[in-house]
Amino acid sequence: MQEQENKQAQQEVPATDAPVEPAEMVTEDLTPEFVQAAAEEPADETAHKIAEMELKLAEMQDAFxxxxxEGENIRRRAQEDISKAHKFAVESFAEAMVPVKDSLEMALxxxxxxxxxxxEGVEITLKQLNAAFEKNRLAEVNPAQGEKLDPxxxxxxSMxxxxQEANTVVTVLQKGYMIADRLLRPALVTVAQGK
Structure with missing residues (x-):
């Protein structure tokens, strides 16, 4: 009886030492058409395709x-440009202020x-200063009496x-200034109290 069981077990278990043919290696990822094409393909053609793929991979790695x-160079150049912009941002304003300083020194x-x-010298110097402000988009904030308070x-x-109407400007104690659309210093004002 034991001999019959041994014979039956030998018949059910396939031999594992035998080489497996490519056509027998069907996995879930490989389609039967691919396996058949791979089995029919000669070894030289497969080696040629592998060499082509390795060449493409090398080209892609080089391109990457x-x-x-190039990305690192662009980032570095952008940082240098930002650094220079910060460093020389006031160059235009400083250029416009040099004549003002010259006028003051000459007056002394x-x-x-x-x-x-x-x-007369102070008036001329003030004109130069106003021209420098205008050139560099530095504008006065000088509200008129009765103008609505703009916070x-x-x-x-103080109130x-x-x-006059409540929350309107009565007097300007100190002018304010704006650079382009950004407030540099608010105008200091007194406003009318509600009645």
Whole structure:
């Protein structure tokens, strides 16, 4: 009886030492058409295709390394440009301020200034300063009396009784300034109290 069981077990278990043919290696990922084509393909053609794929892989790796290096170069150049922009941002303004400084120094060199000559020199210097401000988009914030208080441009210091509408500008204590559309300093104002 035991001999019959041994014979039956030998018949059920396939031999594992035998070489497996490519056509027998069907897995879930490989389609039968692919397996059949691989089995029919000569070894030289397969080696040729592998060599082509390795060449393509090498080309793609080279392209990737070059693209990565180019990206790093672009990032580095952008950082340098930002650094230079920060460093030389005031260059235009400084250029416009040099004549103002020259005018002030010349005014101090006058040996016997008169009140009229000093006033004339200050007026000329103020014109130069205003031109420098205008050139660099530095604008005054100087609200008129009765103008509505704008908390984005004005800073109310106090409320005073007045014969005008509540929360309107009564007096400007100090002008404000804007650079382009950004507030540099708010105008200091007093505003009318509600009645």
């Amino acid at each position: 390394v070059r693209a990565k290096a 060199k006058v040996e016997a200034p008169t009140v009229e000559s000093l006033k 984005n441009k004005h800073q109310a210091i 005073v009784p007045a014969d």
